[in-house]
Amino acid sequence: MIATTVYGFEDICARELVSFGAKILQIMDGKVVFEGNLDLIYAINMGSRTVHRVGLLIDMGDFTSLEEIKQKLSRVDFSNYIGKDCTFEVRFKRFGVHNFRSIDANSAIGAVIHSQGYKVNLTQPDVSFKGWIHGNRFYFCLDTTGESLHRRNYRVCNHPAPLRPTIAALMSMWLSWKDTMLDPFCGSGTILVEGLWERLRYPPNVDRKFAFEKLAFFDREYMLEIRERLLEGVSNGNFRAVGVELFKKHVDCCRRILRAAGVEDKAVCVHGDGCMYCQTFDGSWIITNPPYGLRISSAKKATALMKRFANVLRSHFSGTAIVITPSNQIENLLSDCANIDKRIIRYGDLWVRVYRITL
Ligand SMILES: C[S@@+](CC[C@H](N)C(=O)[O-])C[C@H]1O[C@@H](n2cnc3c(N)ncnc32)[C@H](O)[C@@H]1O
Incomplete structure (x- = not known):
């Protein structure tokens, strides 16, 4: 296969x-x-x-x-x-x-x-x-799939730049976070949902149609048995996720998405400034997708925000942060005080960096 x-x-x-x-x-x-x-x-x-x-x-x-x-x-x-x-x-x-x-x-x-x-x-x-x-x-x-598996069924409202859910899940798996994870620029909350689903082992695509249903050897009974087995594996672990978003309309969308994904009792979306929130966050795990300045905001504003974010990580955060960004700005800003791993990934037409930064 x-x-x-x-x-x-x-x-x-x-x-x-x-x-x-x-x-x-x-x-x-x-x-x-x-x-x-x-x-x-x-x-x-x-x-x-x-x-x-x-x-x-x-x-x-x-x-x-x-x-x-x-x-x-x-x-x-x-x-x-x-x-x-x-x-x-x-x-x-x-x-x-x-x-x-x-x-x-x-x-x-x-x-x-x-x-x-x-x-x-x-x-x-x-x-x-x-x-x-x-x-x-x-x-x-x-x-055997049909419509790509990255299309999840919780996307009940739109954001101008939602992160691809498979990337959000992979970022969570790369971090292996515990207790509480923060996304200070959470937009519609993809990282919150995928992070929680990943930690709780929730199977993301149990309720949809698949191309395998048309294949010669398809066995519905057996498929349903495997579906049950996947759902039995879901844990009720003690994980929480906090998102921060500057714009009220995205906060509203994020809250709807958290409900649609069934994680509203484990995740919150706070309306505010992500950098300010980081100053008082006492957890050790961050996963985030700051604005690129391509589809939303401007490149200049995105650069200024990344500088503020790097400063706040440097002075207030102790733990590991996963950050997806097209530029090497955060690496340059934190290389003197952090341990940094990097992956170059392909995201649509873009080459993007994913950093794992330990401070
Ligand atoms: C690239 S998007 C995140 C998309 C998100 N990962 C998703 O899947 O929907 C970045 C988000 O950061 C928000 N943002 C910009 N400046 C912010 C700030 N200072 N504090 C919190 N959020 C901010 C933007 O409004 C935008 O929704």
Whole structure:
């Protein structure tokens, strides 16, 4: 199987996959290849907080031409994977230089599957085959997820720059926080929810539809059994999360999101200035996503705020803070007094830094 995740956080994703019983075979940019029983498809889709998509690997290997991939996939009996009335699409992504385009691969492999009696549907297919070509290596899989797993169902109101929930969960896992966590720039509260869900082991995607429901081997009873097992694993641990947000409309949205996620008894959203709040915070754990100055505020204001935040950490905070930011400003401001680990991650079109800063 192959799981896609956040580029730069693959090791933590792999650790989570192991906790489900997976055996890791390979870690690549934004992907983890693993093996395990088919029940992992249900468990990871419903329970993972770091994975975007789970693909059932049909074939992978080295190749010299598109024709060779086509030959290899011609030997696959697709009725082992999909029901006979299923419509399908094929989507390849290529990395490297080749003498064919991604759409050429889509149509060549689409023709192979079509020749076994399946109809193509590029707008609303029942099942989707995904392929990746990295240099002279290809991976071809059947998507078991459908809509990406990073879309959680608690997003009942909008914020101009919400953090991707899988990144928030990965930040929480990188910190392994205890007791109380603070997000001084909490916006709509994604970090509060994902941080609490992660610590309490709440499975993020137990109530949604999945692409695996259309697959030939889907067993609803077994899926429901695994769902129960995941829910039984939820702990009622003693964790609390505090968020601070400057703008009332975002505070209102954050409070609605905390209710929708079922964590309103463990999290609060305070209306105020995050830097001022840090001065009196006596906890040891911070996870935050300060304004970038791209979609909200201005670059100048974001720089001034980061300076205030770094000063307040320096003079009032003792503990570990995880900070996601596109610039190296905080690293420069605190390098003389803090222990700093850094990851470069891919977030949409941006390269972003995630710092773990211990003071
Ligand atoms: C990048 S957004 C955080 C988004 C959040 N992680 C989410 O998923 O919704 C930064 C937030 O910090 C807020 N903010 C800006 N200055 C602030 C300050 N001095 N104190 C508290 N919040 C502030 C902004 O209004 C914005 O909502």
